Amino acid sequence: MSGVNDVSGKAVKDFLAEAEEILDQLCADIGVLSESSEGGECDPDSLNSVFRGAHSLKGLAGMFGFNGIQDLSHNLENLLDSLRLGKVAIGPQVVVVLTDSLEALGIMIRNLGEGVSEKISVQSLLQRINDCVSGNEGVESDSLLSSLEIPRSMINALTEYEEHRLLENIKKSRNIFTVLASFSLATFDQDLAELTDQLKKNGEVISTLPSVGASIESSIDFEILFGSAKPMAEIVALVADGNVVVRQVNGQQVVIPTSATGNTVVAEDAYPEAAESDAVKPNAAAPADAGITAKSMSRTVRVDIGKLDDLMNIVGELVLSHSTISDIAEKMRKAGYSTMLAELLKAAKGLERKLNELQKGVMEIRMIPVGQLYEKMGRIVRKISKEQGKKVDLRVFGADTELDKLIMEDIADPLMHIIRNAIDHGIELPEERRGRGKDERGTIKLSSYQKGNHVVIEVEDDGRGIDVAKVKRKAIEKGLISPNDNLSDREAVELIFLPGFSTSETVSEISGRGVGMDVVKNNIAAVSGMVDVESVHGEGSRMTITLPITLAIIKALIISTAGRYYALPITSVLESIMIEPADILTVERKEVIQLRESTLPLLRLNRFFHLDGEAAGENVFVVVVGVADKRLGIVVDELLGQQDIVIKTLGPVFEGVRGVSGAADLGDQRTILVLDVGGIINEATKGGGQA
Template identity: 45%
Template sequence: MSEDKDKNTPSVIPAEFTSEAEEIIGQLGRDLLALSSNKEEVDPSILNSIFRSAHTLKGLSGMFSLNRLTEVSHNMENLLDALRLGKVRLSDGLVDLLFESLDIITLLVKEGGHVKDDSQIIKLMEDLEKALTEDGQTSQESILDSLNIKESILAVLTEYEEHRLLEGIRANKNIYVINTTFSLTDFDKGLSDINGTIKDFGEVISTLPSSEGGKEGEIAFDLLVSSTKSLDFVEDGLCDSGATLTMVSGGEDRETIATERVEKDIPQEREKPKEKVELSKEEEPAITSMKSASQTVRVDISKLDKLMNTVGELLIAKSVIAHISEEVKSTSVNPVLASALHKGSRDLGRKLVSLQEGLMEIRMVSLENLFDRLAVTVRKIAKAHAKEVDLKISGAETKLDKLIIEEIGDPLMHLIRNAIDHGIEPLVLRKELGKPEKGSIKLSANQRGNNVTVEIADDGAGIDKENILRKARQKGLVSEDRELDDDEIMDLIFMPGFSTSAEISEISGRGVGMDVVKNNLTKISGHIDIDSEKGKGSKITISLPITLAILQAVIVETSSRIYAIPLHSVQESLLIVADDVETVEKREVLKYRSITLPLVRLEDVFGLSRSDANSKELYVVVIAIAQHKFGIVVDAVIGEQDIVIKSIGEIFSNIKGVAGATDLGNNEIILVLDVASIIEEISGG
């Protein structure tokens, strides 16, 4: 079935909606993974969080007339409400249905609220409705009359609160009523504080205004709480709150209460309320501020881009002023003016650096949301292939520029899919090999200087290097007589159309993907390496710059031409004598810190004639990306400078070794080197 776009759906979905919806989807993914990991003992706070997310998304999509998204969210909300109330049991099938709902919601948000073929959506909504009726409602006899809870409290409990109270009793928990009072001016903060304290030892089932305890200018509340902790423990926990604590049901005599039904004709002897305990409290009235509790402002990334470009132009202007300052200082025509200009230039530079760092901090976001989406993908793909996979995530708090995170999402998704499809073996085979039945994938990130390294490691089948080389020779990609080392064999994987998969699946094996992964990473000055051992697994390492907006660069000169090398790839600069350069297998190298460092001359990269200037001395800029190191030979190292990389257009976009261009501030436009692609040239050379 196909459906045209709803006439009420806006033609352009506001960025604010997409941003907030993506946050909700991220939270849904995290909570669903937590829910699926412990289905036997469901955490009510997680279930509540999922319910709130679905409810919020329903309201948000309704505001923008995204009817399909509203319907899916509403049906999901209904099922979650039934789960919260214990009317439906949580099963593997229901968990799968909730994840399927998340997939559809993600698709609808991505597509602006509508899709051409909505048959999958209709089936999902039918399944959600069916799940509500199939399981039926679990019979629950009220046992609340056996508790010493005031009628004024019981009468206003919601269905969900009654359900949580019954669950607490059946779990043999102690039930408490905590009465507390606050000034009318600060009761919201007081409630928040005492709720936080209670959550350390129990669950707040209900918070209700009370007619007892409040004086003039005060408001009282009754908090219904379940806890495994004793009366003495709870008293100690609340000793500074000034609350009155009453135990209304103790866990030691509830053998019969834990049964599914209670005989109504057997009189239940009520437990006398424990003597109320008055707890001390230091009165400290506060005045509630009228300011919003939220200190967050949503800003479209394009606006930050414009602002960052302006800062970049200011940096160029600062370079011009610094250049003029040096010229005035060297002429000594007016020493006072020269000194003042020099001081002003330095002050401007410091303020611009502070502004630049502040803007960069705003652009930086953690990898958490992306890693959460990948975790959901792992579960989905593993289930589709009847494989069990344990995903371990570390370093999700690592931050990158927002735009870089957007660019690496698809490459990481493809690599994760490959790890499950090609890497992790089927369950039967893993048993035969003596491996744990559950495969392992480790996804990690960490910052190293100005770079961030992302690693994906699995304990699967690994890569058969001989098979790769054989396939490459069959396809005519490598001549029969050419010998390749392990790194060169691994690089064959990234060639367009190369695949060793015998079968074509929905996941991989079509010969597209790894070359696209590499190209997408290269566009953002990223680099990818694969290390694999047959039968033991593979590790993929991706090295990324923290940002591409404003970079520090090393300015170099060779053959009378000026170039910029991004500083995040530079380890150090060396001044050597020409005789230190050796030739090994027709390639120039340098003995460097107990290793042999491959050298590349920029003249050779760009087809320039070699300069004879300074022939006895050479500068070598040592480049380090992931485990790769090489040296760029130049005539001179001019210094370091902040630069803004500008695109050089589609015509020049395929030039190897060039990432873009920049203005040094003296009306001189120079090329910015792409060191990742230079590494590829060296490896293939």
């Protein structure tokens, strides 16, 4: 270039270093783009990041007079600009051109660095780039923007690209918000990053406009333009606090200019969800034109999960009231009050039927398809596999399986962690996979299905599997097992769930966050779920999460031991049997019985809870419980029958009590503890239950 004639060696070195850095980032970003573009649409953020890379490279090369690089990156920038502005659609052909261009840039930069003067010809490449761009000039409609209640000053500060993203959001019928936030100057970057992270999970951050806060030395304000399919109330609930204010800037009606005549029409239901935000946006104008309806086409209502919880609690109380009525009727029958009794019983029966319907109805409202969760997982898989340089396909099955909203929320993090682990420890690098004769693209299969009263989620990968010998070695090193313990492979694999266990040799950014599989297991157990692992070394692993469909109201078997009553969730009860004390055998100091073809370990509940008093009866009741594929016989004194119960948590004080998942009201002023079957099975099978 004209100005920097005296380009020093150091400056060129700086250029090369930065150019290579940009190129590496571009290659990674285009990898993500090509994967995500298979669905026809790609992530605007990564597209914009690729554009910025090409743009920076062009500017830099220009400063140094490296015309070849400047020329190619300039053409590349044009193509990327058209892509990000939606003028050109991304497709396989475009991806090939992008990849070829990066390769050519790589060669040019390398040649420069090595002092190779040989020029590579890029004429045909430039032609191909321009073929992609030409004939695709789109026209944006500017007046669409003026229909929004966005301050003109904000529109003025939008770049061409941001304006385009705003229009895209409007075209997709998203709600447009301005989020005003005020932060301290000292911490604004973290504060803002937290806020935008939250927002990005729920939509697209279009622009972030800073302005001087209350005092320039101490605070800074940001006005964020944000597009989301979610309604105002949800966004407010998500981010609003003393420092953050949310405003919706598009209403129910949007005026879209018709291209031919310039007349305007009221777009019918451009914002199906805007109806719900009426309360917070009273100035939404009434439909102006008769015959054109502003009525919402959407037949869905968004409800706060808290309201459903309240409703569910009321249903629960009603179920209990019904039990009381039935009890009274039963007592009346025994006491010989026969007049009107038949009618009372009939009425109680009718009430029970309707209650069941009500309970089922409320329960169904809480159910949402697990597919919503899987979408998030898809993004995580893309992100992590990119970070690790691995190629991973996520295949999803049974996305329409329904699960209680609250369980879904609680399962999101554990599931994410399992998937992270699968990529981090399971899936091998492409070269390694090729070496093992596997497809260089790894696969993670995420499937879910309903099994009785449970929902099963499986995460299966075709990676390197778990090395049982290594797991045993690690467990011995860490003192988790003794070298003399003769564990089967299956038992050994389960060691990964022990606290403090991790086989990873180097702590990576992904799995090294101090969250081990023990935490995953505990979090799943907190929603009465279980997690199992199966693995074939060299071929892959499968994690199976078994969850109850809902936590709200469950049927329970009421049992007693040593004069105390407990509830066992019926979903975990397989059968109840009566045995004679002589049927109980002792194997390796553990009590078992022979049940049909297999041996069933026993656990005496009174001993488990250290209660005094053994059953004196001749017969022993055994409740056979099972979660996933584990079985246990719980020895109790008495079976008192089934009842619907509403599980209430015990609160933080009793949170860690082993074997108990909550408490329930029996309807006659008696409160009993609900047993945590998964936890009890775990305690018993690891050998601590007999103490």
